[in-house]
Amino acid sequence: MDEIINTEVLGEKIVEVLKTIYDPEIPVDIYELGLIYDVFVNEDRDVKILMTLTSPNCPAESLPMEVKEKVQSIDEVHETLVEITFDPPWNQDMMSEVAKLELGFL
Numbered sequence: 001m002d003e004i005i006n007t008e009v010l011g012e013k014i015v016e017v018l019k020t021i022y023d024p025e026i027p028v029d030i031y032e033l034g035l036i037y038d039v040f041v042n043e044d045r046d047v048k049i050l051m052t053l054t055s056p057n058c059p060a061e062s063l064p065m066e067v068k069e070k071v072q073s074i075d076e077v078h079e080t081l082v083e084i085t086f087d088p089p090w091n092q093d094m095m096s097e098v099a100k101l102e103l104g105f106l
Contacts, residue, residue: 007041010076014039014047017070021063023054028102030063034094037085045078047071052090 018031018039030036030051040048049067064082072080092105100106 007043010045010047010074011039011041013074013076014041014049014071017074018049018067021066021070023063025058026054026103028095028099030067032096032099032102033090034096034099035063035090045076046081047077047079048081048083050083050085052085054090056086 015031018036019029021030022028023030023033023035026033033054035053036049036051038048038050040050049071051064051067053061053063064084068080068082071077071082092100095103095105097106
């Protein structure tokens with residue numbers, strides 16, 4: 001029988017991993033930048049991450065693959081799907097206070 005997994009705790013682990021991934025052009029992690037729109041975790045430990053890039057022409061095409069690989073490396077995660085969207089388009093208002101402070105916007 002599979003162990004029961006606390007999806008909220010797993011979600012927190014995923015966010016911690018996302019905070020280790022940095023945009024190659026901006027010295028702030030992708031979570032604080034606001035590039036992660038949502039993290040879904042189901043009871044089967046499947047994860048879907050809805051994210052964006054700073055622009056459709058962003059040279060960081062490797063970011064989604066890095067997100068998938070790092071999240072998939074969490075022992076409790078079964079499958080990981082990363083979906084890219086540009087709706088809504090990313091803008092600086094999506095950054096956390098931490099990111100704005102780090103970049104000197106506050």
